[in-house]
Amino acid sequence: MNRAKRHRSNTRLSILLALALALPSAHSLAAGLRFSLVRTAETETLDAFTVEGGQWTEKAIANHVAVLVEHHAATLLIDTSLGRQVDSQFNSEMPWWDKPLLQYGKVDPVRDQLERAGLRLDRILLTHSHWDHASGLPDFAEVPVWAPYAEIEFSQIATPPAVLPSQFRHKPRWRPVVYEPTPFLGFEESLDLFGDSAVVLVPMPGHTPGGMGVFLTLEDGRRFFFTGDTSWRLEGFTGPKEKFWISRAMVDNDPAQTTAQLRKVHELMAAEPELRVIPAHDERVQRTLGYFPHWIE
Numbered sequence: 001m002n003r004a005k006r007h008r009s010n011t012r013l014s015i016l017l018a019l020a021l022a023l024p025s026a027h028s029l030a031a032g033l034r035f036s037l038v039r040t041a042e043t044e045t046l047d048a049f050t051v052e053g054g055q056w057t058e059k060a061i062a063n064h065v066a067v068l069v070e071h072h073a074a075t076l077l078i079d080t081s082l083g084r085q086v087d088s089q090f091n092s093e094m095p096w097w098d099k100p101l102l103q104y105g106k107v108d109p110v111r112d113q114l115e116r117a118g119l120r121l122d123r124i125l126l127t128h129s130h131w132d133h134a135s136g137l138p139d140f141a142e143v144p145v146w147a148p149y150a151e152i153e154f155s156q157i158a159t160p161p162a163v164l165p166s167q168f169r170h171k172p173r174w175r176p177v178v179y180e181p182t183p184f185l186g187f188e189e190s191l192d193l194f195g196d197s198a199v200v201l202v203p204m205p206g207h208t209p210g211g212m213g214v215f216l217t218l219e220d221g222r223r224f225f226f227t228g229d230t231s232w233r234l235e236g237f238t239g240p241k242e243k244f245w246i247s248r249a250m251v252d253n254d255p256a257q258t259t260a261q262l263r264k265v266h267e268l269m270a271a272e273p274e275l276r277v278i279p280a281h282d283e284r285v286q287r288t289l290g291y292f293p294h295w296i297e
């Protein structure tokens, strides 16, 4: 082989090598995702109502948010938060004695916020079917809704104040979530939605029978855990601490199972100190992430 030929074949070899090295990073780029908290409203309450041992003299904000997730394979919404019809849902079906505690402020529904930004959804993932998470379902009647069988069934039989039947009257396009026997971060079963560990669903029964937790992992490895209403406050997991006893009796379908979930997440946080746990209503945690149109990426 003369010098020029050898040089050409070396160049070809290094191009091939560079391509081979570039492939894995191209793959992980494709597997990346970004997410944004879409805040629809807030409820002003007392610290004591939100967590065991909370202060009676201190105010607390309970946020109402949905989580918008952009993955290269699909655009997802975790929960729907308060929707366009929340006032009529709330006024016609919420028992009067529950209304003062659950009252919310001015609402900017997710559908309105997405339309203003020109965004569309492919799927909804429901952490649970309580009214403040399912209120926007009729706004997205055309979008498939993913939830475990146990939760779909619960949404059909549960009664106010937890579940408001009017939110399901349009007959959501349910897609049952069936977990696989694949352990994930202390959970015995899981469902890796896209096969790239970016969006992983885990069962969290307790607050409701088919409650679901969602792990989101960014391309750089930062991992976020959306725990629905297993606890309303991060202190529920770091403690671990229960909800205030009246709230607990009012909203937790299976209190003992809910306690077991609190302990599980408590242990997970000790084992994975970098993991960011985001309870569905914890304003103090959520404000550190910012709100739509701000993206975490």
Ligand SMILES: [Zn+2]
Pocket: 130, 132, 133, 229, 280, 281
């Ligand atoms: Zn809730």
